[in-house]
Amino acid sequence: MLRTTGAVREFTEAPVDPAVLHRILDHARFAPSGGNQQGWRVTIVRDPATRRRLGELSAATFQRYLAESYAGYRAFNPITPAPADVDVPDDLPTNPMLDHLVDVPEVLVVSVDLRVLAVLDRDLDRYSVVGGGSVYPFCHNILLAARNEGLGGVLTTFLVASEAEVAPLLGLPEGHGLVAMICLGSPVHQPTKLKRNPVESFATIDRFDGDPFTVPEP
Ligand SMILES: Cc1cc2nc3c(=O)[nH]c(=O)nc-3n(C[C@H](O)[C@H](O)[C@H](O)COP(=O)(O)O)c2cc1C
Numbered sequence: 274m275l276r277t278t279g280a281v282r283e284f285t286e287a288p289v290d291p292a293v294l295h296r297i298l299d300h301a302r303f304a305p306s307g308g309n310q311q312g313w314r315v316t317i318v319r320d321p322a323t324r325r326r327l328g329e330l331s332a333a334t335f336q337r338y339l340a341e342s343y344a345g346y347r348a349f350n351p352i353t354p355a356p357a358d359v360d361v362p363d364d365l366p367t368n369p370m371l372d373h374l375v376d377v378p379e380v381l382v383v384s385v386d387l388r389v390l391a392v393l394d395r396d397l398d399r400y401s402v403v404g405g406g407s408v409y410p411f412c413h414n415i416l417l418a419a420r421n422e423g424l425g426g427v428l429t430t431f432l433v434a435s436e437a438e439v440a441p442l443l444g445l446p447e448g449h450g451l452v453a454m455i456c457l458g459s460p461v462h463q464p465t466k467l468k469r470n471p472v473e474s475f476a477t478i479d480r481f482d483g484d485p486f487t488v489p490e491p
Contacts, residue, residue: 278417279467281425282370284458289379293422294457300418304411307391307403313411313452316382316443321375323442327382327454328374330438331431335368336361338431349434351400370456371431378458382432382439383412384449408452415455425460428453 298315306312318324340362341348346355374380385408392404412428419426432439433451445451476486 274417274420276467277463277465278413278420279425279464280427281458281460281462281464282427282456283461284376284378284425284456285461286376287378287459289424289457289459293424294379297415297418297422297424297457300421301411301414304414306407306411307393308389310386310389310391310407311411312386312389313408314384314386314449316384318380318382318443324374324377324380326442327380327432327439328371330435331374331429331454332368332371334431334434335371336365337434339365370427374456377456379456381415381455381457382443383408383415383452383455384443384445385452386448387450388448405452412453412455415457419457423459424457425463426455426457428455430454 294317302311304313318327338348340359341355343362343365344355344359346359347353348355370377385404387404390404390407392401394401394403409428416426416428430453432454436445436451439445439451473485473487477483478486
């Protein structure tokens, strides 16, 4: 399961049984979070007009993401950001899933109560990453639990860039932040071979630049 839960962005028309969706969330809630604060909230968006707007907002950021990538930047990177006036060509490809968000079987918007986060890198003089750790494991649990039910999905973050517009649309209260929009359904194609780097490429002994971790020969 861990090796085959890939991103699924194309779904059949089959609806997701509400009991199955409930079971997915019921499994996902066992995710870890800092101080076990479980600050996640899930808004299951079914209203077509709301979905259309979420799709439009996400699609606009998708275009920007592509434009930055095509211009040779690592899109939305905080360390080496693309210039604000990066060229956005008119003929960029669109994103079929976002263009047809109305047809996605289930759309879950995950948010988090920022007031319960323990962000241990809050005061460091670098980009903060710890806060997300209290909610993205929950998001990934949703995808794993969906896979366990024969469903597929994808975690998207394009929408987060439009939090100011999304907050009133979904009634997101003050002090809550957008985390992800997760699309779920029956996959048209279930990925089984994911491309990931080998253990030796990221695990080392004693120091960051130490020997790669390998299993000793018997
Ligand atoms: C934090 C995070 C943000 C992501 N944002 C998006 C997104 O906005 N749109 C999208 O289509 N996929 C998004 N993804 C999915 C990644 O593109 C996907 O996990 C990655 O390409 C690996 O794909 P694979 O599992 O099919 O190999 C995101 C994944 C993560 C973990």
